[in-house]
Amino acid sequence: MSFILWFTGLSGAGKSTLARALLPELSRYGLDKVEVLDGDEVREHISKGLGFSREDRRTNVLRIGYVARLLARNEAVAITAAISPYASDRDEVRAKSEAPFVEVHVDASLEAVTARDVKGLYQKALAGEIQHFTGVSDPYEPPLAPEVRVHSDRETIAESVDKIIAHLLDRGLLARPRQEARAGVES
């Protein structure tokens, strides 16, 4: 049994970037079987045809949860990086997961993500060219008690990564690399 790292946050908050920045760090701790289930990629592979209605968003999140659970129960770490805006949908996946479920809120203010607007989507959403856009014309329900909360609008990526690693170590989901542990004993 491995674990699920479930990122949630606004579009452009940096979920995928942070997920990918975690890979070399997890590898340092001996975890090399890691899959990033990126929101866009998942929509392409298992959720094409789904839209952004309340029900379709739930279906999308449950599908990602299903794949993440299959991976985690086979010793691979699943990192999901989809907006997953509804608390009840995330809680539904959490309740179904046999593996430890670590919710990471990638928190960035709407002002910050709108100012950056990496994909130019906020401009279109604010102009009414995109409907059902999370944070603009569709709700985002931040987790009230996520296992980890990072503030991507005022932390460096390295700082956010460190917070997540610290939590995983604390929970016993990561073990310190052998060399590091030995060095500690010898010093």
Next chain:
Amino acid sequence: MSFILWFTGLSGAGKSTLARALLPELSRYGLDKVEVLDGDEVREHISKGLGFSREDRRTNVLRIGYVARLLARNEAVAITAAISPYASDRDEVRAKSEAPFVEVHVDASLEAVTARDVKGLYQKALAGEIQHFTGVSDPYEPPLAPEVRVHSDRETIAESVDKIIAHLLDRGLLARPRQEARAGVES
């Protein structure tokens, strides 16, 4: 890297039964991370809403292929048990798979599966109550050169399992259990 065992065959041919019968055998060879992606289960989890049109069947097969590939590249064996009636769809998944792809044709004559009619579906399909039913009102394209072909209408399940295990050993995808190998040396 593990491998994908892709079962294909008519409804009622015994794909899921055979997949589950393989689990204890694979376990004897040390493979305990194995997932059976059953056709019905997959339709529930990642393909709800898809129908049985030519395009929807392709989408369903590609989705199963995506999940199977994620598992196989993380050292878990993926056994799929969906009808997957079109050769070109199966070949598309095969081409995308980084892991060895073992196609198993679970062959049973239409007469045999209709006579058994485990789920009562053939009767309905023949009466015209179900449309697009593979083998009755929708095509089934048997693989011309599958890695393994079992004949579930005239072999026991144990015989079919043995054929598959023999192929996997032959391909080097299974290693003989240590005890067995030792016994061989000592005798």
